[in-house]
Amino acid sequence: MAKIDIIQLARVLNLSKSTVSRAFRDSSDINPKTKERILKVAKELNYQPNHYASNLREQKSKTIAIVIPELANNYFTQIIQGAEKEAKKQGYHILIFVTDDDISKERDFIRSLASGRVDGVIMSASGESTDHSYLERINYEHLPIVLFDRIYDDIHLPKVVTDDYQSSFAATEHLIQNGCQRIAYLVINKELSIGKTRMQGYEDALKKYKIPLRKRLIIDCSNSYEENSGIIEEAIRKQQPDGILASVERLAFSTYYVCRRMGIQIPETLKVIAFSSLEIAGLMHPPLSVVRQPAVQIGEKAAATLLKQLAGDSLSEEERFITMQSDLVIRESSKAKA
Amino acid sequence: MAKIDIIQLARVLNLSKSTVSRAFRDSSDINPKTKERILKVAKELNYQPNHYASNLREQKSKTIAIVIPELANNYFTQIIQGAEKEAKKQGYHILIFVTDDDISKERDFIRSLASGRVDGVIMSASGESTDHSYLERINYEHLPIVLFDRIYDDIHLPKVVTDDYQSSFAATEHLIQNGCQRIAYLVINKELSIGKTRMQGYEDALKKYKIPLRKRLIIDCSNSYEENSGIIEEAIRKQQPDGILASVERLAFSTYYVCRRMGIQIPETLKVIAFSSLEIAGLMHPPLSVVRQPAVQIGEKAAATLLKQLAGDSLSEEERFITMQSDLVIRESSKAKA
DNA sequence: TTGTAAGCGTTATCAT
DNA sequence: ATGATAACGCTTACAA
Numbered sequence: 001m002a003k004i005d006i007i008q009l010a011r012v013l014n015l016s017k018s019t020v021s022r023a024f025r026d027s028s029d030i031n032p033k034t035k036e037r038i039l040k041v042a043k044e045l046n047y048q049p050n051h052y053a054s055n056l057r058e059q060k061s062k063t064i065a066i067v068i069p070e071l072a073n074n075y076f077t078q079i080i081q082g083a084e085k086e087a088k089k090q091g092y093h094i095l096i097f098v099t100d101d102d103i104s105k106e107r108d109f110i111r112s113l114a115s116g117r118v119d120g121v122i123m124s125a126s127g128e129s130t131d132h133s134y135l136e137r138i139n140y141e142h143l144p145i146v147l148f149d150r151i152y153d154d155i156h157l158p159k160v161v162t163d164d165y166q167s168s169f170a171a172t173e174h175l176i177q178n179g180c181q182r183i184a185y186l187v188i189n190k191e192l193s194i195g196k197t198r199m200q201g202y203e204d205a206l207k208k209y210k211i212p213l214r215k216r217l218i219i220d221c222s223n224s225y226e227e228n229s230g231i232i233e234e235a236i237r238k239q240q241p242d243g244i245l246a247s248v249e250r251l252a253f254s255t256y257y258v259c260r261r262m263g264i265q266i267p268e269t270l271k272v273i274a275f276s277s278l279e280i281a282g283l284m285h286p287p288l289s290v291v292r293q294p295a296v297q298i299g300e301k302a303a304a305t306l307l308k309q310l311a312g313d314s315l316s317e318e319e320r321f322i323t324m325q326s327d328l329v330i331r332e333s334s335k336a337k338a
Numbered sequence: 339m340a341k342i343d344i345i346q347l348a349r350v351l352n353l354s355k356s357t358v359s360r361a362f363r364d365s366s367d368i369n370p371k372t373k374e375r376i377l378k379v380a381k382e383l384n385y386q387p388n389h390y391a392s393n394l395r396e397q398k399s400k401t402i403a404i405v406i407p408e409l410a411n412n413y414f415t416q417i418i419q420g421a422e423k424e425a426k427k428q429g430y431h432i433l434i435f436v437t438d439d440d441i442s443k444e445r446d447f448i449r450s451l452a453s454g455r456v457d458g459v460i461m462s463a464s465g466e467s468t469d470h471s472y473l474e475r476i477n478y479e480h481l482p483i484v485l486f487d488r489i490y491d492d493i494h495l496p497k498v499v500t501d502d503y504q505s506s507f508a509a510t511e512h513l514i515q516n517g518c519q520r521i522a523y524l525v526i527n528k529e530l531s532i533g534k535t536r537m538q539g540y541e542d543a544l545k546k547y548k549i550p551l552r553k554r555l556i557i558d559c560s561n562s563y564e565e566n567s568g569i570i571e572e573a574i575r576k577q578q579p580d581g582i583l584a585s586v587e588r589l590a591f592s593t594y595y596v597c598r599r600m601g602i603q604i605p606e607t608l609k610v611i612a613f614s615s616l617e618i619a620g621l622m623h624p625p626l627s628v629v630r631q632p633a634v635q636i637g638e639k640a641a642a643t644l645l646k647q648l649a650g651d652s653l654s655e656e657e658r659f660i661t662m663q664s665d666l667v668i669r670e671s672s673k674a675k676a
Numbered sequence: 677t678t679g680t681a682a683g684c685g686t687t688a689t690c691a692t
Numbered sequence: 693a694t695g696a697t698a699a700c701g702c703t704t705a706c707a708a
Contacts, residue, residue, distance in 0.1 A: 003452070003480055005701055016679045021703060031677055046475065048453035052393040053701035056684045061390070063433075071422055077415040084409055084436055094434045095401075098422055114341065115386035116685095137384065142341055256621050283594050285623030343685060354695045359687060369693055391685035394700050454701095 009047045013038060024049055060119050063093045064306060067109055067123035069101045069150070070223075074249060075277050075295050076124070079148070082299025083122060090307050092119075101223065103127030107134045114143050119310050122302040124149040128191040144309040148302040150194045158309070158320045160302045164194060164275075167291040167326040168201025171245055171273045174289075174328065176209050178336040180243030180271055184217045184235060186251040198247045198275070217241060221251055228254040233262065236270070243334070246274035252288060271334040275326075287331035294324050347385045351376060362387055398457050401431045402644060405447055405461035407439045407488070408561075412587060412616050413633050414462070417486070420637025421460060428645050430457075439561065441465030445472045452481045457648050460640040462487040466529040482647040486640040488532045496647070496658045498640045502532060502613075505629040505664040506539025509583055509611045512627075512666065514547050516674040518581030518609055522555045522573060524589040536585045536613070555579060559589055566592045571600065574608070581672075584612035590626060609672040613664075625669035632662050 010017040015038070022030040023038035041047075055061045066083055068076045084094050095118055099105040106126040111134070113121060123145060125132065132152050135145075140157070148160040175183050185202045187195045199218070206213050219235045221228045232254050235241070246252040252274035259266055266272050266286055274288060277295040281288040301322055309315060348355040353376070360368040361376035379385075393399045404421055406414045422432050433456055437443040444464040449472070451459060461483060463470065470490050476483075478495070486498040513521050523540045525533045537556070544551050557573045559566045570592050573579070584590040590612030597604055604610050604624055612626060615633040619626040639660055647653060 003454070003477065007701080017702080018680075018704080019678055022678090025703080029677065034677080046449065046452075048450055050394070050453050050701050051450075051455040052390045052399070053684090054703075055390040056388070056394050056686085057701080057703045059684075071415070071419045077409070077418075080415075080434070081409045084434060088436070096418070096422060096432050096434060098426070111384065112386055112389075114384075115388050116341070117389040139341065253618050253621060280591050280622070283591060283622045284618070285621060285625070287623070345685080355685090356687080356696075357694055360694085363687080367693065372693080388685050391700090392687075394684090394702085395686045395688085397700075 004047050063118045065095045065118040065121045067097045069126045078295035079299035082296040083303040086300045086303035099126040101126050120144040120306045122146045146302050146306045160322045162324045162326045164197045165201040168198040169205045172202045172205035175243040182241045183243040184241035186219050186246045232258045243271045249276035273334045286333045289331045289334035290329050292327045292329050342385050401456045403433045403456040403459045405435045407464045416633035417637035420634040421641040424638045424641035437464040439464050458482040458644045460484045484640050484644045498660045500662045500664045502535040503539040506536040507543045510540045510543035513581040520579045521581040522579035524557050524584045570596045581609045587614035611672045624671045627669045627672035628667050630665045630667050
């Protein structure tokens with residue numbers, strides 16, 4: 001089946017290409033009968049308007065980009081799910097960009113996207129909150145951006161976040177109330193807005209219960225599974241924590257594996273709770289207590305916010321800063337035995 | 339920062355747009371100094387070539403589509419990971435299309451993609467192997483397609499699959515060797531190539547051990563978590579299986595939840611094994627035995643195969659039909675107690 | 677209601 | 693080595 005363009009189609013129909021074009025757009029005045037005839041023949045000949053030509057002409061692509069640090073992460077894939085669902089509803093498509101936690105890739109992506117490749121962007125930041133000045137140079141009229149999860153605090157862009165401070169505080173408090181005194185905080189990057197906020201909740205909860213904050217209990221982890229196993233094992237050995245708050249799902253998994261290897265009982269010896277949106281956390285051994293982030297909904301919300309801007313609507317102040325609620329789901333991994 | 343096009347950039351530089359254009363493409367002859375100067379100013383002015391204009395002109399987009407039935411599925415998100423990684427290596431981007439298991443959406447996607455929106459497609463089929471005649475009408479010279487996972491047997495397209503028959507046979511055999519006599523096969527759609535192949539392995543393993551095949555033990559499930567819970571619970575109650583082979587990860591999760599609710603012990607009363615690529619299957623309770631599909635690698639392979647075609651290389655017969663090996667990973671959930 | 681023609685921002689061909 | 697120009701396929705004033 002040869003590819004056919006609008007001119008050939010017009011020729012077959014004995015019409016001008018403008019008339020044919022009109023048949024495919026909604027409004028323009030066109031004789032209903034002509035339209036019907038065009039659509040029919042178009043279907044027979046399997047004509048498809050060329051997306052790039054339309055985009056070039058119309059200066060929009062009905063496509064949005066999702067820029068995320070990584071894909072091998074349950075949280076981000078759920079974000080994509082939510083965003084895709086919302087985008088599809090409104091006839092948009094999703095283009096994925098993975099920065100591998102590299103701010104220079106983030107910058108390059110955004111720069112190149114500014115050329116009109118997509119109509120808008122939703123993004124979870126890769127960099128630390130200091131080095132994103134590039135964002136100030138881009139024109140948000142041309143390329144609306146919505147930040148989620150890992151945001152840049154000082155950039156006045158619409159944002160969708162979760163109530164990380166409260167959740168973190170509540171999770172820490174829960175550990176304390178279940179008898180923990182030496183709670184370790186596992187974090188990947190303290191400088192990221194999100195690592196910071198969660199740490200603040202942790203620190204403030206300790207303070208409330210007059211538990212001294214020990215720097216040694218704040219454990220810097222990496223993105224490598226192997227490294228983390230070593231780091232966590234050493235931390236457990238040396239610091240002897242009785243509780244762990246994992247700021248990222250994957251650090252809890254590593255903790256489980258390490259404990260299994262070391263023969264440490266969860267929750268008897270060590271209680272564990274983690275930020276996570278894994279559906280089957282309850283099927284783990286022991287069932288993992290989590291701060292459950294509504295990842296899919298965050299993706300939906302971020303996309304909806306972007307799409308609203310693309311529709312030309314302006315956002316209210318509330319809509320420019322949306323906070324989603326996480327649930328504290330307590331399971332075996334963090335409970336004191338009766 | 340205003341968007342700037344090649345003409346404006348040329349004007350600033352006192353050059354023609356052709357010269358400027360040449361600076362951005364590799365080969366064309368251009369004075370190295372001029373090129374340098376152009377690139378420098380372009381950077382200052384933050385010029386980005388318009389993707390759509392280039393695509394329209396060049397008739398290619400450096401973008402590939404991934405068409406999958408669903409996103410809320412660990413397997414497919416791992417596929418995306420692999421494909422994204424491979425694509426990125428070669429400067430390609432990923433556009434995602436989710437069919438929600440609806441063959442008519444699949445058809446519409448492929449049709450619309452044929453207009454040149456992407457340079458190629460990798461796809462896991464949504465439909466049953468009968469109703470895909472639409473695929474015969476598309477021109478694979480214009481739109482190369484690589485199938486993976488759920489394929490259409492009779493269409494002569496490059497395919498990447500796993501050794502499902504062998505895996506399924508081996509998994510069933512393993513259950514039998516661990517004492518199971520009434521093994522249930524949980525499947526979502528028997529008509530799909532993949533459900534069929536896996537069922538064949540199951541049946542043949544039974545045959546080998548002279549265990550009668552009971553139709554009642556082949557359990558048709560749906561895509562809804564609620565429905566499946568009911569279906570599985572009823573099946574367990576009525577059929578009293580002592581082993582379960584779940585052809586899809588999520589059916590194993592449902593089984594776990596159902597067993598927990600019914601107070602059935604895994605593996606004592608019921609042994610479970612599932613097709614799955616979940617990394618933390620070993621952290622479940624009990625640790626889940628799996629046929630581990632190399633999902634990320636399948637994604638890589640499918641993308642690599644497509645990209646090879648896009649590079650203009652022709653594929654050998656072996657390359658047109660790639661079979662990846664799954665591992666049988668035996669854990670507690672399927673082991674006979676000593 | 678339909679047709680004509682200009683233009684979207686590139687790249688490639690052909691001159692210079 | 694550089695410049696002028698046509699072409700990629702479509703949409704949209706504007707004219708008929």
